[in-house]
Amino acid sequence: MKKSVLVIDDEEKISRLLQLELSHEGYAVEIAQTGKEGLEKALQHTWNIIILDVMLPEINGVEVLKQIRKVDKHTPVIMVTARNATTDKVSGLDEGANDYITKPFEIEELLARMRASMRHQLEPKATSSQEEDKPPYLQVDSLMLEPKTRSVVREGRRIELTPKEFDLLHYLMEHKNQVLQRDQMIQDVWGFDFVGDTNVVDVYIRYVRKKIDHGYKKKLIKTVRGVGYCIREEDH
Template identity: 50%
Template sequence: MDSRILIIEDDKNIARIIQLELEHEGYKTSIAHSGREGLDILEQEKIDLIVLDVMIPELNGMEVLRRIRSTDDTIIVIMLTARDSVYDKVNGLDLGANDYMTKPFEIEELLARIRSNLRFRSVKESDVLSIQHLSIHTGPREVYANNELVELTRREYELLLYLAENKNRALEREQILNQVWGYDYFGDTNLIDVYIRYLRKKLQNLNGDSLIQTVRGVGYMMKE
């Protein structure tokens, strides 16, 4: 597995047991025994998931989580704590924890939750098509440019998605018309030019240069 997991746990025995089990499963791991050490590792390494104990020295787990979420909402965080009060769980989840486990716990359950969270993130990421400043979320059919939502009609969205799925390929107008409007559409291919202008205008409002380029004598291409 390519996923890298950071264990932030001050109990060295527990941290080592978790590390050995994770590495046996094929994960790459790093260990920190304090909040500050954990944040330092995050600065230096690409981490996919954090197993974060609440009661750690220097900076507690809640503060570490708060700092992580102030700059990054993609890293998966599973909280570990000996406390089982509803307040602690709600506080952790409100701060952005993805999951919560109370000590003592079974290592098999922790491994199952790690697998589940990583699998869910993988599915989520597969639903996002990114090209430079542009992100196309195919599930909700939303488009973001520079993290700002771009309002598109259904046909504009379908045209943009088709261009993005075939990025760096010159697409003929007839080809675009058939794929986006359907083979039973017998309208003028000039319709493509009109919709390309619509898209360029909406996307250029958020970025100076258009990603959609004209290929003379052929049609259009979205170039990365």
């Protein structure tokens, strides 16, 4: 059976080209040209993957994704953004996008990202026994994180994080005292391969750092110039 793709894009030339190219690759492709139409189709049918443009009439792409994720946490979604629209990338990823691609793009790159996103969805999750082996909470100095309840506390004060901010902090704390490269973080936290655009990591680090370090004498998230980031209790 052919894998089904929903393309939500208001640029008729682009959506038609994608329909032809993806159909040629063996996908069953459906097109929607407004956010409202795209949302309706996304929720009415089951899709193997959704290609979603950010700039859409009626309802923008980020809001469409937000509504999809309220009822469907699993279908891979690739956001299509403008070349330098970091805010759109961050917003999309934080609402549950699996990946993003910037215009203009080559069809080969899109196909590779589609395969990676669908493959990532099929990867086996940790078994219950593996989960039981993990500690009930992670701690770095006065910062505590409980994975099961997704709660973060520092010095008795609860810290509210968005889902992706929590995932990033969780990853840092799981690898405390380790210097983590940006491309490694993109792959492990967001689940897609590094393609030379790591500014999303820097943006999220800034968000998380503001919430867990601002106002505290001891700063936990360290920048390792030219390499990446790490979280540790004291400078070495």
